[in-house]
Amino acid sequence: MSLIEIGKLSDIPRQGARCVITPTGRIAVFRTAEDHIFALEDRCPHKGGPLSQGIVHGGAVTCPLHNMVISLESGHAMGADEGWVRTFPLELDGETILIDSASLAALAA
């Protein structure tokens, strides 16, 4: 497993997100109010809305286009909606956020 540094915790506002551009697509990295971090593909399962632009609340994000609520932990749509988006494991080493390059390759596949 090879870990790639993608930034510092403080780069992301609490209850916010930043994007990471990869050769195969955009990943949204979220930080919750309690400083948990999650990475999801930045494409809403509904119509491809950029989840990184949504409002983060609790452990979920609301898509900015049509308000679908996605769980950050599982990538599944919550409530009555259906849909699923890929998640990526992250590591936090002190302040540093790391992502496993192998999981990125899987996105390409």
Add this chain to the structure above:
Amino acid sequence: MTRKLVIVGNGMAPGRMLEHLVDAAPGRYQVTIFNAEPRVNYDRIMLSPVLSGEKGYEEIVIHGDGWYVKNGITLYKGHKVATIDRAAKTVTSEPGVVEPYDKLVIATGSVPFILPVPGRGLPGVLTYRDLDDVNAMLLAAQSRAKAVVIGGGLLGLEAAAGLKMRGMDVTVVHLMPTLMERQLDEAAGYLLERAVEERGIKVMTKASTKAILGKDRVEGVELADGTVIPATLVVMAAGIRPNAGLAKAAGLTVNRGIVVDKFMATSDPDILALGECVEVEGHVYGLVAPLYEMARVAGAKLAGEETTGFAHSDTPTKLKVTGIDLYSIGDFADGEDREEIVLRDAAAGVYKRIILRDDKIIGTVLFGETSDGAWFNDLKKKAVNISDMRETLIFGRAYQGGAPLDPMAAVAALPDDAEICGCNGVRKGKIVGAIKAKGITTLEQVRAHTKASASCGTCTHLVEQVIALTLGDAYNPAAVQPMCGCTTLSHNDVRRLIKAKSLKTIPAVMQQLEWTSSGGCHKCRPALNYYLVADWPNEYADDYQSRFINERAHANIQKDGTYSVVPRMWGGVTSASELRAIADVVDKFAIPTVKVTGGQRIDLLGVVKEDLPGVWAELGKAGFVSGHAYAKGIRTVKTCVGSDWCRFGTQDSTGLGVRIEKFMWGSWTPAKVKMGVSGCPRNCAEATCKDVGVICVDSGYEIHFAGAAGLDIKGAEVLGLVNTEDEALEHIVALVQMYREQAHYLERIYKWARRIGIGEIRRQIMQDTEKRRGYFARFVYSQKYAQVDPWTERVSGKDKHEFMPMATIGLAQAAE
């Protein structure tokens, strides 16, 4: 010939009397009222919720100015009557108005009792009787300093709770060993003391006030045992006395109060008296229920109707401190001939006691759980022999006859003549009758038609149960919609409590108002953020993470994740150099679509997020600022060419539109605000379907508001006509500020106006100069903090992270 009726005092009792009179015999009298207080008739009982911030003054007005006009009644506000000349049959007010009467009604209420201790006249020593007292307390409460309330009765405790909610450090000083000893026995008094202390209020019983200390203003209270309590505010709530001085000076018979017979006649047959100022059959009263009974009698007498005389009855006492439930009625002293039944539940803080004589209830004290109060009172009034249900009586109505009933069934089982609303003496049958006869479906309508729950409000729950029983599924009590799934509070409640409790951050709101989710949701967070921005313009730090992406990125997100950019074009006017700058930006950033919008400006669509700061920087050089096309804020002011060019133009509509837009841009509002100014009634700027619109006419500017032309279509309402451009601006700004302060998040002006009432808005903006100026000033103040171009800010580096990816991973890295 109509006769002249003059009324001294405009409190709750004569207000109710007049309602009977204008119903029963409209036009029989020419009515003139003198009121020492400079205002209309309001619900004095509800001063406590105003003090605590749970209600606003507007919400407790009983008769607005319009009511007096409609009924042809003259009201002299701020006119205290100085003398009554019974020989000449005139009264004279302090400002000097002399008014003759055929019939006179004295309703001067009570005066607070001031302890005869040194220092009682110092600034900072207040009583608790009218709105002025409440306003003075609110002013003092801003200091967040220490307050002492002298008197642990109903008024004192409500004052203490209110001041505490306003952030003061409060001590209650009470002479007797337990609180509210006139209404509660010792056990209940003790529980009450604990409940009060749990709210963070200190209670000192057996404490006799010796002096109020201070040089130029109050600094503390000294007790008989030498203890000194520092205080910057002292509220005397040590009792009230009938206000009978005026009547006495006029030579009427006065004992404790003005003596009247059971038809409310004083010793002078042309003079009636009612309310707290009178004494009838040896009783004086301090709660409204018997006063309303007096009002019924006096109203009927004046209307020339046959009527039964006033009959004494006990009135239950309840305390209006949210979260403390107590109920007491009748006689609860111990005695040889009495028995009692007591139930205590220490864990739940419940205490119930019923006092019996000859197997009949003569008194009840309930604390912590009071839902059976009405039932016990009914048994007491009817002198029901309770020996059959003695074993289970104390458990309440629900436990009679075997299995416990659910609370609805208990209400269903109440007889038609059971009293539901104590203040107004409304029985169950009357409510049910009104619902059926008038097709009523809401609590508000029940209040309007029967007065049930319209005074102190503690019976609201019972009234709702009666409505639910009568209407079944047709009743939807959830007419008050909670803001979202994270709270049970409505937008209204939340807005009010933010102000009342001085909540200045989103976490503070969620904590204090007991949000059920940890971090809110996408519905409540933007709403809370707006309320805080609007209410604390200089203090609140805008929480961008609680804003919808458009307001966070200051551009409109499109279906493909790109953005659109709409610069301001003041009043729809542009120039060659502006258009050239736009053309250059489009070329430089290869912007795919340029479109003229419905709001008289140009939209650049399909900009990628990373380019936004670059696009803005170029536009900024040409003098453009954000058009806020994405904002719940001031959008556009559409104009027509007006008198500058048009052959019909009456005023400079373009100039006024530009002026309004330049004055108001940048302001956040509950929902978007779009305006229009047309130069004549041909209305080419479509001003009459805007949130706010102006139609210029020869004689000035006709202001319109509450139009809609989106999801709903609705022509605007006329606010009024003003003469000058300056006035037009002042009125429009004040209107928008009123909307900013009151509306629910996402509620457009036309929806807000429907809720508040067109007439009320017109009254506040067109007629009440002071109100209007206040709104205007608050808008101007908040603009100091809001009127900043968000694009320039971001071009200079603010929120950089928003527009840049955190990292870019190359192919090589990813492939590792």
